[in-house]
Amino acid sequence: MRNISILAGSSHPQLAQDICQRLGIPQGRATLSKFSNKETNVEVGESVREQDVYIIQSGCGNVNDNFVEMLIMIAACKTASAKKVTAVIPCFPYARQPETPYKRNSVPSSRVAKRDDDKFGTMYDGQLQSPIKPSSLPSPPPNSDSSTANSTDTPPQPEIFEKSMSSLSFPDEDDTPLPAPKLRHLRTESTLSLDGGGRVSSISRSHSNVAVHPLAPQPPADRPLQTGTCTPGPGSGNGGYKHWTARSGTLIANMLMAAGADHIITMDLHDPQFQGFFDIPVDNLYGQPLMIKYIKEKIPDFQNAVIVSPDAGGAKRATVIADKLNVDFALIHKERRVAAGSELILVGDVKDRVCILVDDIADTSFTITRAATLLTKSGATKIYALITHGILSGNALERIKNSTIDEVVVSNSVPQQDHLAHCDKIKVFDIAGVFAEAIRRIHNGESVSFLFEQTPY
Incomplete structure (x- = not known):
């Protein structure tokens, strides 16, 4: 292969070596280090x-440092007049943070009206605000001792205004039309303040004879207004929706493109819509x-066996595998309850069957271990878990050891040497061949759709 260079970041050097060995080309030379700061x-x-x-860097280990390192490598190659720079990211970082405005379990606050002297209020951020009353309007300042002169402006025509307003209606939830506002003559008083020399020093105006009515329907006589309180949503601070949750999907895509990446190669994005954040090709x-x-x-x-999806989000992935193997499929649905937390519900029959859990990522392993417990209670004889990205952070290995899972099979998209040494339930399948074939096909201008259905070796 001519005019190709493969550089490796510091996150997963072993995978880069395996890919270069599959391609039969030497790995490019790059020195990666850190300053004292x-x-x-x-x-x-x-x-x-x-x-x-092709820069190979996986989103694992110290994710932020590795990501910045990849950005600098991309920018360095573009500065060195590289024809094309492709970021090969087996495990894409921040892929679980798409652009969603609210937290998953946020709900709007209860909109229950409150009776207050037969007046209707307005709901703002979970709080009931009372309407402005005429008595609460500020009164005009008293006249000063200086000489004053009163003048009356031409009042509007109340008959014409009242007739036009009576034809309007503002329906609410009960489609009850609003009553026409009753207005009297609007009178404006202007006060002129004179200084010692008889010149006008200031002009102030005040309004009188103004009838203010709240623009809200009155409750029907046969349906009295219920009293109640405004209940904020669960977990919210000031009621209403939860605070806006920061998501990094667009930011990560923009940073890669700004650094100079021309192409992205990854595997099993947690949210497939992540590809839409890029203006460059993503495989x-x-x-x-x-x-x-x-x-x-x-x-x-x-x-x-029975292919089992541990949550509803991975149902499509599990059904594809079940269809290709011509075996049964089951689903574990997590029903989130506001008061009692979440409850797992198994959809399917797994009694006296071997169960194969399939998921794209296992970080804390909480999801798959809970699913395994439910499958064991439902009569499963043996449980396997096949995971694409076995990050296994925190106390994930302890959870797996203490769970009813017999074997956890993960790919080497992230380094697995430490995991293999500390847990005998971990098994690994190799993805270097898939990425090597993808690089070869892309470099030669061939289609990569073959890899969506078949393995290259």
Whole structure:
């Protein structure tokens, strides 16, 4: 392969070596270091002018430092006149933060009206505001001792205004028309203040004879207004919706494009709509063919197994695998209750069956271990868990050890050496061949759709 250079970041050097070995080309030279103040330093040790550069960096370990390191590597290659720079990100960072405005469990506050002297208020941010009363309007300042002169402006025509307003209606939830406002003559008094020399020093105006009525319908006689209180949503501070939750989807995409990336290659994005944040091509490879291959080769009597999705979000992924293997499918639905938390509900029959949990990512392993407990209570004889990105942070390994899962199979999209050493339930399948074939096809201008259905080796 000509005019190609593959550089590796510091997040997963072993995967980069495996990809280069599959392609039969040497890995490019790049020196990655940090200054004493922890700033990242990147030096590309070879010429990349007019070459297609592929930078391999996974979103694991120290995610923020590794991401900034990748941005600097991309910018360095573009500055060195690289023809094209492709970011190969097996495990995409921040992929679980799409652009959603509110937290998942936020609900609007209860809009219950409150009776206050037969007047209607307005709901603002979960609080009932009383209407402005005429008595609460500020009164005009008293006349000063200086000489004053009163003048009366021409009042509006109340008959014409009242006739036009009576034809309007403002329906509410009960479609009750508003009564026409009753206005009297509007009188404006202007007060002139004179100084010692008889000249006008200031002019002040005050309004009188103004009838103010709240623009709200009166309750029907046969349906008295119910009293109550305004109940804020659960977990909200001041009622109403929860505070806007910051999401980083667009920001991450813009940073990669601003650094100079021309193409993105990744695998099993947690939210597929993440691809829409980019203005450059994004190839989202699938881990399903590798999972199917592992099931056929490593799980005995898989024909009688049940593919299980641990949540509703992964149902499509699990059904695709179940259809290709021609086996049954089950779903675990998490029903979130405001007061009692969440409850897992199994949809499907797993009694005396082998269950294969399928998911795209396992971080704390809380989801798959809870699902395994439910499957065991439902009569499952053996439980496997196939995960594309086994991040396994925090006390995830302890949860897996203490769970009823017999085997957790993850890919090497993130380094798994430490996980294998501390938990004997962890197994690994290799994705280097898929990324190597994707790089080869993209560099030669071939289609990568073959990799969506088949494994290259």
